[in-house]
Amino acid sequence: MAKEQGTKLIAQNKKARHDYHIESTYEAGLVLTGTEVKALRAGRASLVDGFAQVQDGEIWLHNVHIPEYSQGTWTNHAPRRTRKLLLRKDEIVKIANKAKEGGRTIVPLSLYFKNGYAKVEIALAVGKKNYDKRQTIAERDAKRETQRAMGRRLKGRTD
Numbered sequence: 001m002a003k004e005q006g007t008k009l010i011a012q013n014k015k016a017r018h019d020y021h022i023e024s025t026y027e028a029g030l031v032l033t034g035t036e037v038k039a040l041r042a043g044r045a046s047l048v049d050g051f052a053q054v055q056d057g058e059i060w061l062h063n064v065h066i067p068e069y070s071q072g073t074w075t076n077h078a079p080r081r082t083r084k085l086l087l088r089k090d091e092i093v094k095i096a097n098k099a100k101e102g103g104r105t106i107v108p109l110s111l112y113f114k115n116g117y118a119k120v121e122i123a124l125a126v127g128k129k130n131y132d133k134r135q136t137i138a139e140r141d142a143k144r145e146t147q148r149a150m151g152r153r154l155k156g157r158t159d
Contacts, residue, residue, distance in 0.1 A: 004116035010040050011111045013047035018133065020107060020125030026095065028059070029086035030118045033077045035069040040118055042069075045111050052085065052106035052122055054096040059085040061120065064108060085120065098124050 016022075032040070039045070050064040061083045068076045087095070098104055109121045128136070 004113065006115070008113045009110060010043055010113065010118075011045040011047050013050065013107065013109050015048060016107045016109055016123070016125065018128075018136070020105070020123070020127055021132075022109075023098075023104070023124045023126065025109065025121055025123045026087065026091060027114075028120050028122055030061070030120055031084040031086065032118055033075075035076050036066050037118060038071075039066050039069045040111070040113070047108045047111060050108045052108065054092070054099060054106075057089075057092065057096075059087060059092055059095065059106070059122075061085055061108060061122075064111070064120075085122070095122075095124060103127070 044067050046065040048065075050061060052059050052061050054060075063080055064083065065079050066077070067079050095106065099106055103126050104124050105127070106122055107125050109123050111118070111120050113119070
């Protein structure tokens with residue numbers, strides 16, 4: 001069988017970019033069981049409630065839902081079990097120190113296969129306040145309206 005090349009997106013956490021200011025992102029590997037990999041290859045996962053914690057010099061991913069593999073037997077996995085993330089020691093120390101500074105959390109942004117290996121993109125993030133969210137929505141709407149106006153002007157319409 002040929003080795004898999006490129007990236008294949010499995011799941012994204014779009015709500016994280018809405019709810020948090022993203023400071024920095026990291027790519028980490030995952031420690032998975034066989035049925036988890038098969039369920040991911042079927043393209044099924046949810047990162048919505050996921051977060052990561054530093055425990056004993058390791059980073060663990062919590063509340064990421066990978067459903068049971070439909071053809072799995074007694075070897076099936078628990079859908080919301082904690083999973084270990086694979087990062088270099090210096091990255092773990094850097095993330096742990098920044099997370100301790102206060103108000104920061106580690107959230108998963110996306111889950112994907114890269115060259116046949118399951119990877120997760122995690123981010124150090126600071127929670128947004130409600131007024132920040134409203135401001136972001138207003139900026140997005142204003143940008144969209146200016147793009148529409150520019151498009152109408154280029155087409156020669158003035159309505």
